[in-house]
Amino acid sequence: MCLAVPMKVVEINGDMGVVESAGLRREAGLMLLDRVKLGDWVIVHAGFAISKLTKKQARETLAIFAEMGGLG
Amino acid sequence: MAETKLKRLAAALRAFPARPGTQFMEVCGTHTVAIRRAGIHKLLPDGVKLVSGPGCPVCVSPDRLIDEAAALARQGVVITSFGDMLRVPGSRTSLDRERAAGADVRAVYSPLDALAVAAATGKETVFLAVGFETTAPAIAAAALKARERKIANFSLLTALRLVPPALKALISSNIELAGFLLPGHVSAIIGKPAYEFLAARGLPGVIAGFDPEAILTSLLLLLEMHEKGVRRIVNNYPGVVRDEGNERSRAVLAEVFAPADAEWRGLGVIPRSGLELRPAYAGLDARRRFRIVTEEAPPRRGCRCGDVLRGRIDPPACPLFNKACRPDSPVGPCMVSAEGSCSAWVLYE
Numbered sequence: 195m196c197l198a199v200p201m202k203v204v205e206i207n208g209d210m211g212v213v214e215s216a217g218l219r220r221e222a223g224l225m226l227l228d229r230v231k232l233g234d235w236v237i238v239h240a241g242f243a244i245s246k247l248t249k250k251q252a253r254e255t256l257a258i259f260a261e262m263g264g265l266g
Numbered sequence: 267m268a269e270t271k272l273k274r275l276a277a278a279l280r281a282f283p284a285r286p287g288t289q290f291m292e293v294c295g296t297h298t299v300a301i302r303r304a305g306i307h308k309l310l311p312d313g314v315k316l317v318s319g320p321g322c323p324v325c326v327s328p329d330r331l332i333d334e335a336a337a338l339a340r341q342g343v344v345i346t347s348f349g350d351m352l353r354v355p356g357s358r359t360s361l362d363r364e365r366a367a368g369a370d371v372r373a374v375y376s377p378l379d380a381l382a383v384a385a386a387t388g389k390e391t392v393f394l395a396v397g398f399e400t401t402a403p404a405i406a407a408a409a410l411k412a413r414e415r416k417i418a419n420f421s422l423l424t425a426l427r428l429v430p431p432a433l434k435a436l437i438s439s440n441i442e443l444a445g446f447l448l449p450g451h452v453s454a455i456i457g458k459p460a461y462e463f464l465a466a467r468g469l470p471g472v473i474a475g476f477d478p479e480a481i482l483t484s485l486l487l488l489l490e491m492h493e494k495g496v497r498r499i500v501n502n503y504p505g506v507v508r509d510e511g512n513e514r515s516r517a518v519l520a521e522v523f524a525p526a527d528a529e530w531r532g533l534g535v536i537p538r539s540g541l542e543l544r545p546a547y548a549g550l551d552a553r554r555r556f557r558i559v560t561e562e563a564p565p566r567r568g569c570r571c572g573d574v575l576r577g578r579i580d581p582p583a584c585p586l587f588n589k590a591c592r593p594d595s596p597v598g599p600c601m602v603s604a605e606g607s608c609s610a611w612v613l614y615e
């Protein structure tokens with residue numbers, strides 16, 4: 195249940211947005227982070243962006259998820 | 267990630283001249299799984315041991331929580347929960363079993379999905395609010411959304427827990443620890459200062475990410491600090507964790523919830539280690555909204571999940587481990603949860 199996945203912010207509508215990773219898109223709450231911008235990489239947990247991450251970190255983390263067999 | 271770099275780190279760890287009898291604790295269940303999956307537990311230098319901590323939210327929730335949820339399900343309330351909770355046995359039943367018997371129990375990915383269930387069904391809908399500091403802000407935000415969208419048939423059965431008070435309780439008990447591998451995503455919210463009490467008590471800690479390289483470097487850092495007598499909290503996950511944490515998340519959390527004493531499996535009641543809804547949000551409290559009658563739970567025979575969560579025993583020391591209790595027929599929550607130590611020990615031996 196503690197799964198937290200890096201995803202890219204592709205839409206922002208007020209305090210909600212759409213995030214995307216590996217072809218998977220979903221709605222995510224953005225009200226738990228300051229100054230979220232389109233194109234930011236964020237850690238999404240339980241439907242909310244909880245932390246920003248650097249692009250390098252995003253790429254590495256996604257590679258690990260891929261190794262572990264998908265995004266669970 | 268270069269293979270050779272991992273190999274070099276692994277060799278450095280294996281060869282580290284550590285003092286025998288050194289125990290570190292990995293607090294977070296996701297670390298437990300990552301360590302065992304990558305086989306890092308087999309790379310520790312002789313005399314060094316990693317013990318699991320109380321960082322699996324499913325595992326630390328007391329049986330009573332499941333009993334309460336099951337009682338609500340039987341009253342015809344729609345129960346929504348993270349999927350992991352459904353197979354967790356309460357004192358007599360699990361939510362999975364209640365669902366098989368006809369109750370409306372639904373697994374959701376997010377508390378926002380639970381809110382959507384409430385809006386779609388129009389029925390009284392309760393979300394099982396389980397988790398640590400990583401999850402609690404999301405649940406607080408969903409509570410604010412319920413207000414904003416005027417969804418009046420939504421409420422929370424809360425069992426949220428806070429990590430630092432549990433660590434405080436642990437280091438005051440008699441377990442000998444030399445330092446902590448600290449949880450990555452909890453730290454993204456609470457930040458480094460939340461752990462300074464560990465350093466003040468002479469215990470180093472490293473905030474770690476979840477890939478093998480991050481775990482190996484964090485263990486090397488811990489060993490190095492332990493060896494040199496350096497008592498510091500190090501943020502080794504700077505790409506995700508800001509030293510100060512996430513103030514915005516903490517503000518949303520504090521708007522909706524206040525700290526309260528709470529019971530942990532294995533650790534008992536720890537002061538101010540849980541979260542309860544503030545009076546302004548008491549209308550969202552399922553325990554106020556419904557009369558929940560549960561019978562006194564008989565102690566679970568044989569399951570030593572509580573000792574596992576305190577780092578007192580390794581799972582195989584439980585007489586039921588991998589015999590009566592297996593991932594496909596779990597007796598206790600440490601075997602049910604994908605982040606539980608018992609299941610990690612079976613799956614990645």
Ligand code: SF4
Binds near residue numbers: 581587
């Ligand atoms: S192996 Fe099963 S019964 Fe034993 S401590 Fe773990 S969860 Fe409990």
